[in-house]
Amino acid sequence: MKYYLVTGAAGFIGWRVSEFLLKEGKSVLGVDNLNNAYDVKLKEWRLSQLKNYENFKFYKLDLSNFEAIRILFEIYPIKAIIHLAARAGVRASLENPWVYVDSNVTATLNLLELMKDSGVKKMVLASTSSVYAGHKPPFHEELKVDTPLSPYAATKKSSELLAYTYHHLYGLDISVVRYFTVYGPAGRPDMSPFRFIKWIYEGTPIKIYGDGTQARDFTYIDDIARGTILALKPLGYEIINLGGGRNPISINQMIEILEKLLGKKAKKEFYPFHKADVMLTWAEIEKAKKLLGWQPEIDLEEGLRRTVEWTLENIDLVRAIKV
Numbered sequence: 001m002k003y004y005l006v007t008g009a010a011g012f013i014g015w016r017v018s019e020f021l022l023k024e025g026k027s028v029l030g031v032d033n034l035n036n037a038y039d040v041k042l043k044e045w046r047l048s049q050l051k052n053y054e055n056f057k058f059y060k061l062d063l064s065n066f067e068a069i070r071i072l073f074e075i076y077p078i079k080a081i082i083h084l085a086a087r088a089g090v091r092a093s094l095e096n097p098w099v100y101v102d103s104n105v106t107a108t109l110n111l112l113e114l115m116k117d118s119g120v121k122k123m124v125l126a127s128t129s130s131v132y133a134g135h136k137p138p139f140h141e142e143l144k145v146d147t148p149l150s151p152y153a154a155t156k157k158s159s160e161l162l163a164y165t166y167h168h169l170y171g172l173d174i175s176v177v178r179y180f181t182v183y184g185p186a187g188r189p190d191m192s193p194f195r196f197i198k199w200i201y202e203g204t205p206i207k208i209y210g211d212g213t214q215a216r217d218f219t220y221i222d223d224i225a226r227g228t229i230l231a232l233k234p235l236g237y238e239i240i241n242l243g244g245g246r247n248p249i250s251i252n253q254m255i256e257i258l259e260k261l262l263g264k265k266a267k268k269e270f271y272p273f274h275k276a277d278v279m280l281t282w283a284e285i286e287k288a289k290k291l292l293g294w295q296p297e298i299d300l301e302e303g304l305r306r307t308v309e310w311t312l313e314n315i316d317l318v319r320a321i322k323v
């Protein structure tokens with residue numbers, strides 16, 4: 001029996017990708033350091049869901065610790081790696097850039113070295129639309145992305161580059177998937193959909209950085225999980241956008257949809273727009289259609305409806321989570 005090594009398995013995308021694989025009857029080896037970048041209760045909730053599956057194994061490990069993961073590669077036969085673990089979040093990366101280098105660069109390098117030594121051929125590597133900062137949307141994979149606006153974007157771009165080098169030198173097969181603002185049930189509490197739903201529900205004022213006209217190409221978690229698994233096919237080295245690919249939706253429009261779904265008006269507080277943020281993200285997704293036969297299926301209204309539904313079903317957990 002061979003395992004899919006899913007790094008960041010207690011994270012938002014790692015949890016859902018693991019669940020999809022487990023439902024298909026695959027075996028998953030999950031690794032996560034359960035760091036406190038956001039409230040750990042949510043990571044524990046996601047893990048509790050995965051632990052219902054017999055063919056799920058979990059290790060609390062830090063991927064920047066080479067020895068710790070080397071042992072894992074000795075114990076388990078690994079079929080492929082879905083590398084989702086990272087410090088995510090643009091603004092937080094200005095406060096502690098070192099931890100971003102450890103988790104996003106050193107951790108990726110450790111995995112690539114272990115792939116080379118152990119003969120594991122395939123990795124799907126999570127990257128981000130943040131690398132396109134400074135370009136005019138829609139963002140195409142061929143754009144030259146050499147001007148990252150935050151340590152977060154710089155470390156994700158660095159990990160793409162290391163992956164290319166290991167592909168070139170050792171023939172590793174790597175699909176880099178650049179995600180565009182992923183949202184959905186049990187999503188990240190440091191991102192707007194989770195916070196806005198919680199704040200509107202609780203009657204707490206919503207914090208908006210800028211005037212709310214900044215727009216995102218929101219992508220529903222199940223579409224992302226499906227695309228990530230499709231990217232396991234052999235491709236050599238390819239960079240592929242996984243994004244909504246429709247007209248981006250502004251923060252103000254998203255709030256309007258949430259107000260309708262929750263039957264409650266939001267109170268809004270405006271703060272200055274942050275220099276490390278971008279005004280608009282929008283994915284060109286022709287390559288994903290061509291190489292993976294992938295396109296998103298869930299639009300924002302339906303995705304937010306499902307997210308609100310999950311929130312209301314798990315309201316005690318959501319209320320207890322610090323944002």
Ligand SMILES: NC(=O)c1ccc[n+]([C@@H]2O[C@H](COP(=O)([O-])OP(=O)(O)OC[C@H]3O[C@@H](n4cnc5c(N)ncnc54)[C@H](O)[C@@H]3O)[C@@H](O)[C@H]2O)c1
Nearest residue numbers: 008011012013032033035062063085086103128179181182
């Ligand atoms: N959610 C989005 O909108 C989005 C957009 C673009 C890219 N991404 C990328 O997708 C991936 C998954 O993001 P997410 O939204 O699920 O974030 P997340 O923070 O929910 O998940 C990441 C997980 O990785 C774990 N982790 C971090 N550093 C680690 C380390 N050194 N060792 C072991 N585990 C570690 C964390 O504890 C966390 O559970 C990340 O690589 C992120 O950069 C996400």
